Amino acid sequence: MSKNILFSAKNIVKSFHGTQALKEVDLDVYEGEVVGLVGENGAGKSTLMKIIIGVQPQGSGEMYLRGKPFQPHDPLEANAEGIGMVYQEQSLITTLSVGQNLFFGHEKEFMQMGIVNWKKMYAEAAAVLSEVGCEDINPRKKVIDLNFATRQMVEIAKVVNVTKEASTDGKCLILLDEPTSVLNETEVKRLFQEIRKLTAKGHSVIFVSHRLDEVLEISDRIYVYKDGENAGNMNVADATEAILYERMVGHETNSEYYHLDKQVIPKEEVVLEAKDLGCRGKFKHVNFQLHKGEILGFCGVVGSGKEEICSVFCGDESPDFGELIVKGRKTKYSAPYQALNDGILMIPMERMVEGVIRGLSVEDNIALSNAGRLSKRGMISRKRVSEQAVEWIRRLRIKTSGKEELVIQLSGGNQQKVVFARVLASESDVVILNHPTRGVDVGAKEEIYGLIRDMVAEGKSVILLGDTLDECIGMSNRVLIMRDGLVTGELDAAVDAKPSQVSIISMMV
Numbered sequence: 001m002s003k004n005i006l007f008s009a010k011n012i013v014k015s016f017h018g019t020q021a022l023k024e025v026d027l028d029v030y031e032g033e034v035v036g037l038v039g040e041n042g043a044g045k046s047t048l049m050k051i052i053i054g055v056q057p058q059g060s061g062e063m064y065l066r067g068k069p070f071q072p073h074d075p076l077e078a079n080a081e082g083i084g085m086v087y088q089e090q091s092l093i094t095t096l097s098v099g100q101n102l103f104f105g106h107e108k109e110f111m112q113m114g115i116v117n118w119k120k121m122y123a124e125a126a127a128v129l130s131e132v133g134c135e136d137i138n139p140r141k142k143v144i145d146l147n148f149a150t151r152q153m154v155e156i157a158k159v160v161n162v163t164k165e166a167s168t169d170g171k172c173l174i175l176l177d178e179p180t181s182v183l184n185e186t187e188v189k190r191l192f193q194e195i196r197k198l199t200a201k202g203h204s205v206i207f208v209s210h211r212l213d214e215v216l217e218i219s220d221r222i223y224v225y226k227d228g229e230n231a232g233n234m235n236v237a238d239a240t241e242a243i244l245y246e247r248m249v250g251h252e253t254n255s256e257y258y259h260l261d262k263q264v265i266p267k268e269e270v271v272l273e274a275k276d277l278g279c280r281g282k283f284k285h286v287n288f289q290l291h292k293g294e295i296l297g298f299c300g301v302v303g304s305g306k307e308e309i310c311s312v313f314c315g316d317e318s319p320d321f322g323e324l325i326v327k328g329r330k331t332k333y334s335a336p337y338q339a340l341n342d343g344i345l346m347i348p349m350e351r352m353v354e355g356v357i358r359g360l361s362v363e364d365n366i367a368l369s370n371a372g373r374l375s376k377r378g379m380i381s382r383k384r385v386s387e388q389a390v391e392w393i394r395r396l397r398i399k400t401s402g403k404e405e406l407v408i409q410l411s412g413g414n415q416q417k418v419v420f421a422r423v424l425a426s427e428s429d430v431v432i433l434n435h436p437t438r439g440v441d442v443g444a445k446e447e448i449y450g451l452i453r454d455m456v457a458e459g460k461s462v463i464l465l466g467d468t469l470d471e472c473i474g475m476s477n478r479v480l481i482m483r484d485g486l487v488t489g490e491l492d493a494a495v496d497a498k499p500s501q502v503s504i505i506s507m508m509v
């Protein structure tokens, strides 16, 4: 590794309305290295990234790029200096094509006599995509027609392209904030290959993630932030998941991660049943039963059909074939409220878009799914809304200045905790958890696993689309495996009979 410092942040301080997000943090990045940045939800990671890219200014402190003072006023200025960022929230314009997104703001370069030379733009877009190993993405396709994983690869291609163009002589710095959260394992591998290609050319990357195994795999050095302060930095050779966890959370992981001691044996009673269920072009011949008090894990790669089946249970889509039986009654939903009336609720994967109303307060968001229980003679009791919020803020350790704070002001992971609180507080007895721990820090993950166990112990039933195979196996009583729209296997996952990852993967691919 070259020893020239590419970027430095020194004594960075940032406050928001009384919340001190960063208290004099430092961060150095050498040329050609990947710096991992980890910390609990609300530790200040995204805030620092936004300061580096020029979205918001720091309160005090200095930054240096290639040894010179660096203070971008907006992301375009940072791009022009060779710093680019892929955001946690997707930033592509979905109504435009991939090519238009890649060259957004640079259309002039393709103008000939006042009109855009589309052929040229798409040819160049194809070249950019192939440079990041995504030659299979059609640059003419509208972003809205792409799945989230593909969109993420387009975002990365865009950023790599912008910064590369900006600095032909110098080295670039790419900021990746939770880049793998919507990627499957193959795509993560591809991303890591891409990152390694970039660093081999002397460019550098800051990699922010809650997935400690990935941080350990891709980083050269790792910084840990805790409550807006540096809680240590180390070479990857000196780091383990346990060390990082301890620095982040302040204590060692003390309980069994998946709370296997609390795994209960489901009841006989069937709450939801699929009989030869099918949706044209998405999945077919799906049969299974979900029992009271059961956690049923669905495993499969993106496109296997597992997400689409869940859309049928929660009323987002209607099946074309077969039967859906809920609590003994044959049914078919054409809207989510109908599923909700039957006690079925889903945490959506894109919960930043669908799961939370960001302009509402923390307490009102938590109350969204159980307004009925909180009302008296048709009037919502503010007192109950407030009491409920205080309880969940405490249980999930939601980092907020108070229950009245707007959700938009919370860090990404804390927004997710709010969505989770909403589901846990709901009266639904069948809960579909689509990647419930994505973007949530390791400490909160453990708590969420404990809460899921409590939910099923109380008699709720859960369909789990886990963030990792490990999570799916660890938490479930049984797993269903899907490939190309078909169920390819069903395995018992009792406490003493957990299937191996290898046996599941062999049925997934």
Ligand SMILES: Nc1ncnc2c1ncn2[C@@H]1O[C@H](COP(=O)(O)OP(=O)(O)OP(=O)(O)O)[C@@H](O)[C@H]1O
Pocket: 016, 017, 019, 020, 021, 039, 040, 041, 042, 043, 044, 045, 046, 047, 048, 399, 400, 408, 409, 410, 411, 412, 413, 414, 439
């Ligand atoms: N625009 C804002 N207004 C008010 N408070 C904010 C704002 N942005 C961040 N904060 C607060 O600053 C703190 C740090 O947030 P930040 O998003 O940097 O955390 P993070 O480490 O990236 O967390 P996560 O892992 O959940 O994404 C949090 O307490 C958050 O509520």
